[in-house]
Amino acid sequence: MAKIIIDQERCKGCELCTSACPKHIIIMSEYFNAKGYHTAKQIKPEECTGCAFCALTCPDVAIEVYK
Amino acid sequence: MGEKMLMKGNEAIGEAAIRAGCHFYFGYPITPQTELTAYMAKKLLKMKNAAFVQAESELAAISMVYGAAATGVRSMTSSSSPGISLKQEGISYIACAELPCVIVNMQRGGPGLGSIQPGQADYFQATKGGGHGDYHLIVLAPSSVQELVDLTMDAFDLADKYTNPAMILGDGLIGQMMEAVEFKERKKIDLPDKEGWILTGCKGREKNYIVPFNLDPYEMEKLNLKIQEKYNKLKEKEVRCETVNLDNADLIIVAYGIVARIAKTVINNAKKVGINIGLIRPITLFPFPEKIIAETSEKVNKFLVVEMSMGQMLEDVKLAVNGKAEVNFYGRVGGVIPTQSEILTEIKKYLK
Amino acid sequence: MKKVFESPKSLTKDPFTYCPGCHHGIAHRLVAEALDEFGVREKTIGVCPVGCSVFAYVFFNCDMICAAHGRAPAVATGIKRAKPDSIVFTYQGDGDLASIGTAEIVHTANRGENITVIFINNAIYGMTGGQMAPTTLVGQVTQTSPYGRDPKTMGYPIKVAEMLSTLKGVAYISRVALSKPAYILKAKKAIRKAFQTQIEGKGFSLVEVLSTCPTNWGLSPIEANKWLEENMIPYYPLGEFKTPEEVS
Numbered sequence A: 001m002a003k004i005i006i007d008q009e010r011c012k013g014c015e016l017c018t019s020a021c022p023k024h025i026i027i028m029s030e031y032f033n034a035k036g037y038h039t040a041k042q043i044k045p046e047e048c049t050g051c052a053f054c055a056l057t058c059p060d061v062a063i064e065v066y067k
Numbered sequence B: 001m002g003e004k005m006l007m008k009g010n011e012a013i014g015e016a017a018i019r020a021g022c023h024f025y026f027g028y029p030i031t032p033q034t035e036l037t038a039y040m041a042k043k044l045l046k047m048k049n050a051a052f053v054q055a056e057s058e059l060a061a062i063s064m065v066y067g068a069a070a071t072g073v074r075s076m077t078s079s080s081s082p083g084i085s086l087k088q089e090g091i092s093y094i095a096c097a098e099l100p101c102v103i104v105n106m107q108r109g110g111p112g113l114g115s116i117q118p119g120q121a122d123y124f125q126a127t128k129g130g131g132h133g134d135y136h137l138i139v140l141a142p143s144s145v146q147e148l149v150d151l152t153m154d155a156f157d158l159a160d161k162y163t164n165p166a167m168i169l170g171d172g173l174i175g176q177m178m179e180a181v182e183f184k185e186r187k188k189i190d191l192p193d194k195e196g197w198i199l200t201g202c203k204g205r206e207k208n209y210i211v212p213f214n215l216d217p218y219e220m221e222k223l224n225l226k227i228q229e230k231y232n233k234l235k236e237k238e239v240r241c242e243t244v245n246l247d248n249a250d251l252i253i254v255a256y257g258i259v260a261r262i263a264k265t266v267i268n269n270a271k272k273v274g275i276n277i278g279l280i281r282p283i284t285l286f287p288f289p290e291k292i293i294a295e296t297s298e299k300v301n302k303f304l305v306v307e308m309s310m311g312q313m314l315e316d317v318k319l320a321v322n323g324k325a326e327v328n329f330y331g332r333v334g335g336v337i338p339t340q341s342e343i344l345t346e347i348k349k350y351l352k
Numbered sequence C: 001m002k003k004v005f006e007s008p009k010s011l012t013k014d015p016f017t018y019c020p021g022c023h024h025g026i027a028h029r030l031v032a033e034a035l036d037e038f039g040v041r042e043k044t045i046g047v048c049p050v051g052c053s054v055f056a057y058v059f060f061n062c063d064m065i066c067a068a069h070g071r072a073p074a075v076a077t078g079i080k081r082a083k084p085d086s087i088v089f090t091y092q093g094d095g096d097l098a099s100i101g102t103a104e105i106v107h108t109a110n111r112g113e114n115i116t117v118i119f120i121n122n123a124i125y126g127m128t129g130g131q132m133a134p135t136t137l138v139g140q141v142t143q144t145s146p147y148g149r150d151p152k153t154m155g156y157p158i159k160v161a162e163m164l165s166t167l168k169g170v171a172y173i174s175r176v177a178l179s180k181p182a183y184i185l186k187a188k189k190a191i192r193k194a195f196q197t198q199i200e201g202k203g204f205s206l207v208e209v210l211s212t213c214p215t216n217w218g219l220s221p222i223e224a225n226k227w228l229e230e231n232m233i234p235y236y237p238l239g240e241f242k243t244p245e246e247v248s
Helices: A016-020 A053-057 B009-019 B034-044 B058-070 B081-097 B123-127 B145-162 B172-176 B217-237 B257-272 B290-299 B313-321 B340-350 C024-038 C052-059 C072-082 C094-100 C102-110 C160-164 C181-199 C221-235
Strands: A003-006 A026-032 A038-042 A063-066 B004-008 B022-027 B051-054 B074-079 B101-107 B138-140 B165-171 B178-182 B241-244 B251-254 B277-282 B284-286 B302-307 B326-331 C003-005 C044-048 C063-066 C087-093 C116-121 C170-177 C204-210 C239-242
Touching: A003 A038, A016 A026, A016 A053, A016 C221, A053 A063, A053 C181, B004 B009, B009 B022, B009 B034, B009 B074, B009 B101, B009 B145, B009 B165, B009 B172, B009 B178, B022 B034, B022 B058, B022 C072, B034 B051, B051 B058, B051 C072, B058 B074, B058 B081, B058 B101, B058 C063, B058 C072, B058 C102, B074 B081, B081 B101, B081 B123, B081 B165, B081 B217, B101 B145, B101 B172, B123 B165, B123 B284, B138 B145, B145 B165, B145 B178, B145 B217, B165 B172, B165 B257, B172 B257, B241 B257, B241 B290, B251 B257, B251 B340, B257 B277, B257 B302, B257 B340, B277 B290, B290 B313, B302 B313, B302 B340, B313 B326, B326 B340, C024 C052, C024 C087, C024 C116, C024 C181, C044 C052, C044 C072, C052 C063, C052 C087, C072 C087, C072 C102, C072 C116, C087 C094, C087 C181, C094 C102, C094 C116, C094 C160, C102 C116, C102 C160, C102 C204, C116 C181, C160 C170, C160 C204, C170 C181, C170 C221, C181 C204, C204 C221
Parallel strands: B022 B051, B022 B074, B074 B101, B101 B165, B138 B165, B251 B277, B251 B302, B302 B326, C044 C063, C044 C087, C087 C116, C116 C204, C170 C204
Antiparallel strands: A003 A063, A026 A038, A063 C003, B004 B178, B138 B284, B241 B277, C170 C239
């Protein structure tokens, strides 16, 4: 069991986490945050292994990982 | 009473700085001030909790002073004219960051690489800012080795008091001269606490930061106005000058540093030929003793400014006199020192 | 569930002001994690440069000072000499460190100053809008090399890690990249080792961090990572160039 929380207001929509995720379960959402960025979101949370690759790659320290 | 010793000007500054608690020196060799750098090396490299670094350049030396000053210690650098030009970048940063430190300029003839003989042509640079932006240094102009000692110690106190860089504006001659000096016992004075802003690690407090910029123009303007307030206070409280024979003088010489010493000989020699000369010798060049000059111009209608420059302090004297008296100028440059007989000849021209 | 990844204490909560995908944020986090892990945040003084990371003083939650362009190693020298027990690091870009500050970095390294330098090499000037840096690759198009960097008139890109590792006073030098998780983990190790070198009093340490500047490279962050791996790493090989064991 693992989960990630993406801080929607810190996310700048750079998409680096989407390419880092080995399970390909992070995608870009339709949501715009206050700064006008499309943010990243996780799909299929049950597949998340908590590897933290997304958090490692995130340049905005917007992702927390729980395991 | 302190002990009396015979010392060379440049070395006396070093000793005075160390006794004033400055144990961090960063410099780069340049004639005619290198004895000071060497003196600091000899002393500080053997001291605990002290540092001497021969920097790779004047640019680096002043940045090292900036770093050391940010931690709250007394620190200094020294150089001569071309080297002081290089330090202007760091000096502007230090003034903006409102850090205390002392910079010594043993001026030589300029411009360019100039000469290695004494000069006073860095007056504008020293008193009007020197680097970019609106700022001033506290500028002290000694005219004897004893005064080099006293003013060096004062410079550290003033820098701390106003959290502003202070400059000792000497010249090659004073630095090279040997005279008897006394390191007097000094009264302890109350200086502002540095705890609120120094960088020592944030244990037990919020982090401190020192950044000499603000991209918000209104905030940057505020900072400028705050700094300006300090300069106003300096003008009000810290002006110093020596006056000689102002009453009944036929003419007033305005001169600082070594030239003021020559002027004193002129006064004596002029007296012998029946000419009554007075002297105003600014000790602080910033803040400038404009009030005493203005007051004197109400009583004496002839002034002669003598400098080892083409007429730099002359402008400040003219501003202070404000048209109330005739202001003449005599200057020698490039490393040439004006003689007392030249100055007397000049005086006679204006008193015909 | 336990939190296994969060923002380090040595970063403030302020969101980074860097462009989307810019590696500064990753480098900041790795430095902050190292400070947290060694428990030295409260005795650390950081020196930020002139360039995009002039704002690093906002993001690092420790005492900070901003140096003049290129002079961070000299400022760090002054701090470290005055407070030898503090941990001092500079964080500098390639224009700052390898162009205007070349004299300062070379001599600070040569004196073996016991400080840590984080050198961000993204092969371009970021803050001023994408001009040629000393580390810009041959042929790379920038505002001031609009026809590509021509080594005949513009010289070759400077290999800072290799150049400085020839100096005897240097204790630790390594080059890392931040373009994928495996590299980031290695970068973390290198940055830890650099701070450890300082904590143990072994002397000068520097980590050159190959980073992207998607905005000024004109690429998406993902494309920029690919460009870094295909173009920068072949010219700027990753690895350790000097380790403290070699210091006599």
